[in-house]
Amino acid sequence: MNIEAYNKLVQECKQHHVTLVAVSKTKPVEDILALYNLGQRDFGENYVQEFVEKQQQLPKDIRWHFIGHLQTNKVKQVVGITELIHGVDSFKLLKEINKQSAKINITTNCLLQIHIAQEETKFGLDEEEANALMLEFENLKMKNxxxxxxxxxxxxxxxxxxxxxxxxxxxxxxxxxxxxxxxLSTLSMGMTADYTIAIEEGSTMIRVGSLIFGERKAS
Incomplete structure (x- = not known):
């Protein structure tokens, strides 16, 4: 773990009023706890099973961000233990999050994932789809x-x-x-390779993993 890089990142985020989400996917609970003991509270996970296991083992005041592609059949596992779901890319998924949140009488915070990259492999809505989703969301008056x-x-x-x-x-x-x-006050954009540009362009939340924890080991 690169503590020096982490401390520098924290100062940069404070200066620009940006939330730092430490991307802890594939990292052991010991590494997360070490960062927690330095004051970090926002952590990002990509895989539902790994996320649920870590959440059960770690301090309850951690703010967990689910940043991976969430399948509708796994929504009930993350609702109630997640501070923010970053990757809502369909109305079907939003409806399921609302349904599962209503069951336990909570409101779940979400971000719409927008496809901005040139690569076709990334998930996300285009502008027209995002507009349509927002209209449907308001028409149905989703409360959860x-x-x-x-x-x-x-x-x-x-x-x-x-x-x-x-x-x-x-x-x-x-x-x-x-x-x-x-x-829509939250703008989650910027990762290890491009977070400085993202901050310059108005990001309010960056998702950084390898700069802090080191490169992920190949499985």
Missing amino acids: VNIAGLMGMASFTNDENQIRKEFQYLKSLQAKLSTANRQ
């Missing part, structure tokens, strides 16, 4: 889910201009989808 903002992943490229344009587009979409009654 809160759309708090947007999330996006930039292209995996060394072209900083391309990355910057993609982040700028996500920021502009945040403004378009927000209304007087609906403030």
